[in-house]
Amino acid sequence: MNRAGEPGDEADRLRRLERRLQRERTARRTAEQIAESRTRDLYEANRDLDQQIMERTAELDRALVAATRASETKSAFLAEMSHQLKTPLNGLIGMLELVDLDTVDDCNSERLTVAVHSARRLERLISRLIVYSDLDGADLTRSPRHRSVVDVVSDLHDRWSGDCLQVGQLLSVEEIMEADIVVAHPPLDLALDEVMSNVVNHAGRGAVRIQTRLVQAERTDEVAPHDVVLRILDPGPGLPAESTVEVDCLAPGDPTRTADRPAGLGLALIDAAVRALGGNWGPVIEGYQNGVAIRLRAAVPAESA
Amino acid sequence: MKGVLFNVVQEVVEETYGEDTWDDLLDDAGLEGAYTALGDYPDHELVALVAAASLRTGLGPDAVLRTVGRLALPRLLDRLPPTVPLADEPMAFVRSVNDIIHPEVLKLYPASHPPVFDCKDDGDGLMVRYRSTRRLPDLAHGLLEAVDDHFEQSVSVERIADDDEANAVFLVRVGEA
Structure with missing residues (x-):
């Protein structure tokens, strides 16, 4: 046994240091070999991934081209069909009306009136189908115009108050606000008209209320931090309760938070129009009344917010 | 066994008993001991190290392993990426x-x-x-x-x-x- 500081002790220390150094060298070499091998694996994996991305991108491009072509074909087909259907239908309606003018028999006259009425309904159905095919999947948010909420609601009231009165409904406007919405006019009017048509035809007698609200937008947008919610409440049974949503909580354009796509041409038209405007919609319940709420982007924050 | 565990054991021994003790354990176990966290090493090397530590300390192998485990946990956790959520x-x-x-x-x-x-x-x-x-x-x-x-x-x-x-x-x- 050597005492500390003696030559044997120093030799032992040196031997230990040499061994540690050797261990570190070996460990470093091993680590470098492993790292190099993993880097190679990573490089190859990256290369394969690049290749897969390129192939997938090309596939998606091809699918997009095919989908666009299919959509164009569908639109062209529907437009063509529209003409092909409407031309004989108009001929049919015209001839029926002419025959009706010459008919003195009350019974036949009544039958002709029913036939003309049915033909006109068919014509309207075809027209709405064509509009739906145009709106479905369209994006009308790129060339928006500002429109006053007051104008939208006043026009809606003017268009429908008479029809409402005829079926025993009192149409009133409540909680109207001074704000603009960013919107293309015809599709919004179309969506609102479809709602009102449904109300007039199915809701029964009672009060029909139009309301507007300004709610905080979920998106980050300093220019237009609010959304406008248009609500039409009626005394009818409304849509199925399970499909009822609180539209004030929906984010415009967020398809994951939208009510299920509805069945029926009227509701499908509302859905297609509101989506095309970058908005959202859904059935609502307030107290004893049911209704529909449409949420759209506000153009400027209203003073009353 | 992953080299990271051997690294942790080495750290525990060196910090607790000094570098010479780690050298001695490797000598006793007849191991080269050039461990890198990226490598894989035979399980029996850990067993040999534990046996050597047991002989030197007089503790049973079970007590040596328990002590190593106790001292190893914070070091193993330190090696996890910071993005791994750890319970509080x-x-x-x-x-x-x-x-x-x-x-x-x-x-x-x-x-x-x-x-x-x-x-x-x-x-x-x-x-x-x-x-x-x-x-x-x-x-x-x-x-x-x-x-x-x-x-x-x-x-x-x-x-x-x-x-x-x-x-x-x-x-x-x-x-x-």
């Missing part, structure tokens, strides 16, 4: 070993075979069944005991069953050190 209380931490920590370990070290810690509530405690082909329940015992220090809460770990060396059951309780 003992029981949640033990529960997260299988479902959160080990999946991340497998991402870091794809060829590794971490042990399984099946957890089951048992009254106010947690029944933890350890399973591993490496047969190191004493190391698992020490790792579980280290939860006490890590959270600075009193945690008791009782080994209540051994089916064999590859399977052991622990009862972990908070507040009963």
Whole structure:
């Protein structure tokens, strides 16, 4: 046994240091070999991934081209069909009306009136189908115009108050606000008209209320931090309760938070129009009344917010 | 066995007993000891190191492994990427070993075979069944005991069953050190 500081002790220390150094060298070499091998694996994996991305991108491009072509074909087909259907239908309606003018028999006259009425309904159905095919999947948010909420609601009231009165409904406007919405006019009017048509035809007698609200937008947008919610409440049974949503909580354009796509041409038209405007919609319940709420982007924050 | 575990054992020995002790253990065990965290090494090398430490300290191999486990846990946790979410209380931490920590370990070290810690509530405690082909329940015992220090809460770990060396059951309780 050597005492500390003696030559044997120093030799032992040196031997230990040499061994540690050797261990570190070996460990470093091993680590470098492993790292190099993993880097190679990573490089190859990256290369394969690049290749897969390129192939997938090309596939998606091809699918997009095919989908666009299919959509164009569908639109062209529907437009063509529209003409092909409407031309004989108009001929049919015209001839029926002419025959009706010459008919003195009350019974036949009544039958002709029913036939003309049915033909006109068919014509309207075809027209709405064509509009739906145009709106479905369209994006009308790129060339928006500002429109006053007051104008939208006043026009809606003017268009429908008479029809409402005829079926025993009192149409009133409540909680109207001074704000603009960013919107293309015809599709919004179309969506609102479809709602009102449904109300007039199915809701029964009672009060029909139009309301507007300004709610905080979920998106980050300093220019237009609010959304406008248009609500039409009626005394009818409304849509199925399970499909009822609180539209004030929906984010415009967020398809994951939208009510299920509805069945029926009227509701499908509302859905297609509101989506095309970058908005959202859904059935609502307030107290004893049911209704529909449409949420759209506000153009400027209203003073009353 | 992953080199990272050997690195941790080396750190524990060197910090607790000095570098010379690690040299001596390697000599006693007849090992070169050039471990790198990225490498894989035979399990018997750890067994040989534990046996050497047992002879030098007079402690049984089980006590040596428990001590290593206790001292190794904070060092192993330090090596996890900072993005791995760690629980902030003992029981949640033990529960997260299988479902959160080990999946991340497998991402870091794809060829590794971490042990399984099946957890089951048992009254106010947690029944933890350890399973591993490496047969190191004493190391698992020490790792579980280290939860006490890590959270600075009193945690008791009782080994209540051994089916064999590859399977052991622990009862972990908070507040009963």
